[in-house]
Amino acid sequence: MNSLEKLYWKLKSKYPQLHQQWQLWCKWPKTEKEKEEIIIGAILTQRTNWQNVEKAINNLRNAHLCSLCDIKQVEPKMLYPLIKPVGFYRTKAEYLREISKFIVEKYRHLAKMAQQNLFDLRKELLSLRGVGKETADSILLYALEKPIFVIDEYTKRLAQKEGLSSQFSYDALQKLFEAQLKKEVRLFQEFHALIVIEGKNH
């Protein structure tokens, strides 16, 4: 077992059950609707905490605007009051419309989208406004179930603390994780979730 595998098992035994939010993100299998909510959540969670995202997601659900197809149809302004709790709600409403429009018009639904290869999908996602590496990779891993490791601030901090690498850029860490772990979607999902839980716990 290498150092990353050891770290995974250490965290897994430390947190035998995932925090509420991560039960959805790591759930298996997911419905198409749940996958769409993951994408919506990935945009909304930027620069805010999950508690606020949950409020917004609930508002969207109650308004029957919690699917990519629905969001694509409505004026972004309709989303303002619903997603207000997450902050940056004007910008995020635009981002949601943009990604929904892109996915629905190009692929129609996520199952179709997931057939596209990882490299092209990542490039497409990164070309959208409001989607950087972390958000793109979160969508790829948790909604499209592609084997790509998500790096975030918690991952960087933990990597430094554990002395896992000499480089801590996004790309360097992603390469490291993917090289030392089996490229299994479930493993990548759960490991990243555990890293965040550990990070928030400190």
Place this chain on the structure above:
DNA sequence: CACCAGGAATGTA
């Protein structure tokens, strides 16, 4: 009022 919260976009060497 200050600070926090799972970033992204742009500029610079």
Place this chain on the structure above:
DNA sequence: TACATTCATGGT
């Protein structure tokens, strides 16, 4: 490619 700076809001 990597690091620094700038931008953008509501909750506590």
